[in-house]
Amino acid sequence: MASRKKPTQAEIAQARSVSLRRIGALFTGHRWPLGVVVFTIIASSLVGLASPFLLREVIDVALPHNDVRLLVWLVIGMVVVAAVTAALGVVQTWISTAIGQKVMHRLRVDVFAHLQRQSIGFFTRTRTGEVQSRITNDIGGMESVVTSTATSIASNLTTVVATAVAMAALSWQLSLVTLVVLPPAIWLTRRVATMRRAITAQRQRELADLNVIIEEGLSIGGVQLSKTMGTGPAQVERFTASSDRLIDLELRSELAGRWRMASMSIVFAAIPAVIYLAAGLPFSAGSMSIGTLVAFTALQSSIFRPLMGLLNVQVTVTSSLALFARIFEYLDLPVEVEEPAAPVRLTAARGHLRFEDVTFSYANSGTAAIAGVNLDVPAGSSLALVGETGSGKSTLAALIARLYDPTSGRVTIDGVDLRDLSFADLASVVGVVSQETYLLHTSVRENLRYAKPDATDEQIEAAARAARIHDVIAALPDGYDTMVGSRGHRFSGGEKQRIAIARTLLRDPRILVLDEATSALDNETERAVQKAFDELSRGRTTVTIAHRLSTIRDADQIAVVDHGRILESGTHDTLLDEGGRYAVLTSS
Known part of the structure; x- marks a missing residue:
């Protein structure tokens, strides 16, 4: 593999200095739509919690007593719960995506408009491909964070809290077993987030370099120069080296911390087995019904998905700080040639x-x-x-x-x-x-x-x-x-x-x-x-x-x-x- 570019101390400090409050300010003006999204999320989470309790009634009451009428109503209830949560999910996705796209649009326009205000000196000092990369690649890379992060946090947090309450209502003793894995999960997630942020910064710099090579090598002037100078093969070699470095960075970004997360998945999967084992041991046998056990393990399995989602949000947001840092760097550029606050009007200019x-x-x-x-x-x-x-x-x-x-x-x-x-x-x-x-x-x-x-x-x-x-x-x-x-x-x-x-x-x-x-x-x-x-x-x-x-x-x-x-x-x-x-x- 080609040598990797390390971020400079200035770039590292810049990425760390990005304020989450400033990122949150991007959503100003969308409070009401966000409120609707949060409402649908809470409603969906609460409705979804009915399923384990319906399942418990099916196993503990309807089936043992051959109560067909109750069984039918319970099954209808399960179908209604699934339909309602699905419909609320569609509404949530529609509104949250619309909000995210509007934020992305505003960010793109703000960066473009601010760069338009820069003096000629800025553009003589800056590579054209670098500017294009920040507007397209960097803002594009932020899309998933902007469009889904807020709703993901609200959805997963609501689900985790509601599920934890329901689990405690079913069996507080088994709930304690489930929560044992939280500290190591949080620690591993923070490690992964730090790794991802460093790799993301390197990847975006390499994408910018690739854009510059494309701009210089495939423009009319660039092609004419390479053909007359015989540097076509050298240009291809330069492009190949940059693309090769991108392969390495993309792989590292995707695989960063995957073995750690895989270990946690194994632990999460083992907990239901431990719960079944505990329920069958002589000292605990008969302490809870089969329906309660099945309902609890269903809840326990469902809590890990939003829990991991919350932890992954931290990874995503932390790694995306490098992208926000690059965009905010351009937005914070001072304007050397300013439009006057109160311009003087030239009526019938003579031209002296x-x-x-x-x-x-x-x-x-x-x-x-x-x-x-x-x-x-x-x-x-x-x-x-x-x-x-x-x-x-x-x-x-x-x-x-x-x-x-x-x-x-x-x-x-x-x-x-x-x-x-x-x-x-x-x-x-x-x-x-x-x-x-x-x-x-x-x-x-x-x-x-x-x-x-x-x-x-x-x-x-x-x-x-x-x-x-x-x-x-x-x-x-x-x-x-x-x-x-x-x-x-x-x-x-x-x-x-x-x-x-x-x-x-x-x-x-x-x-x-x-x-x-x-x-x-x-x-x-x-x-x-x-x-x-x-x-x-x-x-x-x-x-x-x-x-x-x-x-x-x-x-x-x-x-x-x-x-x-x-x-x-x-x-x-x-x-x-x-x-x-x-x-x-x-x-x-």
């Missing part, structure tokens, strides 16, 4: 953009990506950011879209700090077309409508024409209803870029951020799209990051960025006359 002494550092970075930046971009004007790779241009663009918040200073639109605007208002004002195009696995029409759900077909077509992509789409077999494929890989880089441009233009933002938006286009297509941008940027504030300086010569303002600072700014002609960094870049 300002950077006021803005400094920004990425998490765990020792140096500032942006330091002391001051920029003023009047409404309707254009700003071009130029500089070498890694100079901070894309970081400035990300701050305009509020993908990050400044470490110090502020970015404003029409004098309003971006941190005071709602995300919806900001998204309606600022449109971004980046160098990394992401298309959804749906039709071209729905990809475009994603930016504006209420857009008409005419508006969609107009945006596509403006981005010089309409003719390409119209030539497809299904036109705008053509599926773009996973991440749009059926289109060329330039076509994807133009679809993304059309998608942003459909929203008609007052501020347009073009982060090397034409980088994937050939010279001819770039010129065509640039003409569309020139037309559409009239009256709109435009911030352009360009790899070809020829495309930004006519910008109202050009800022040269170097190591997060603005070295110089001005028009194309004034910067050339100054003979500074911009002049060097244009001549290289």
Whole structure:
């Protein structure tokens, strides 16, 4: 077997810190349905207790006295008891499962919504497969606990108490013999629970690793990389090793403590035999009727099932703490870019953009990506950011879209700090077309409508024409209803870029951020799209990051960025006359 991953001390401490009260809080809002479930459980347990007493009457009274009428009524009573308990069981299962599924739904939605609020920095630090695994595998693994644990506790506890009372009523002496096995059973169960929790934590981490391998190895980009690099066999070997470790963990999880539980089952099974032996010994012979003995052993056998159920609940809940810990870890993540509590409304936004002494550092970075930046971009004007790779241009663009918040200073639109605007208002004002195009696995029409759900077909077509992509789409077999494929890989880089441009233009933002938006286009297509941008940027504030300086010569303002600072700014002609960094870049 492959080497096993041991949980870190932090992970162990996290699993231990999960509060059962917090888990119980998941059921808030379901008190009345839970009350109905508890009522049906108690009713079912009480009705079910009638069976041993009916059986005693059959053996001790009806049969010895050939009382057919009594026998018929007793048999009818047994059938009625079975029918009522079965019907109550169906109602209980229906309500408890509905409650559990609603709790699961709420948990999935809460995790997904909370992750949606996380900054881009979280997703750059976290593996995609890890996120997917927690939402699917971890929450899925909690399903049995959430849907059945509460009802299992109530059902088994009620049955154990009621059965114990009935046993004591029949024979308190024999009841004491039955209770002897409780201490070792509880001790063994706690040992098993501890083992299961550790194994469950390891299993979920391995499932997350497996998800990452699938995401990296079977995505379009991953498959292309493995085929061009010849690493397909290595990927299969990596997947096989992870799957092999899962086999080991699944076996250990299923078999953990089984021999201990098997020992207890043997003990439980031996107790009725001991009771029969005790009843037949000379000192106790004749002290109780055969009917009482049979009824007692029936009760004694039935008490062990709910008793073991209660003990197994402890095993299940304890082992599932590792799952809850992983989910709560995501729910407890701080939100780095918060929605304002009382957002300022931008009515008739003009698009005046300002950077006021803005400094920004990425998490765990020792140096500032942006330091002391001051920029003023009047409404309707254009700003071009130029500089070498890694100079901070894309970081400035990300701050305009509020993908990050400044470490110090502020970015404003029409004098309003971006941190005071709602995300919806900001998204309606600022449109971004980046160098990394992401298309959804749906039709071209729905990809475009994603930016504006209420857009008409005419508006969609107009945006596509403006981005010089309409003719390409119209030539497809299904036109705008053509599926773009996973991440749009059926289109060329330039076509994807133009679809993304059309998608942003459909929203008609007052501020347009073009982060090397034409980088994937050939010279001819770039010129065509640039003409569309020139037309559409009239009256709109435009911030352009360009790899070809020829495309930004006519910008109202050009800022040269170097190591997060603005070295110089001005028009194309004034910067050339100054003979500074911009002049060097244009001549290289």
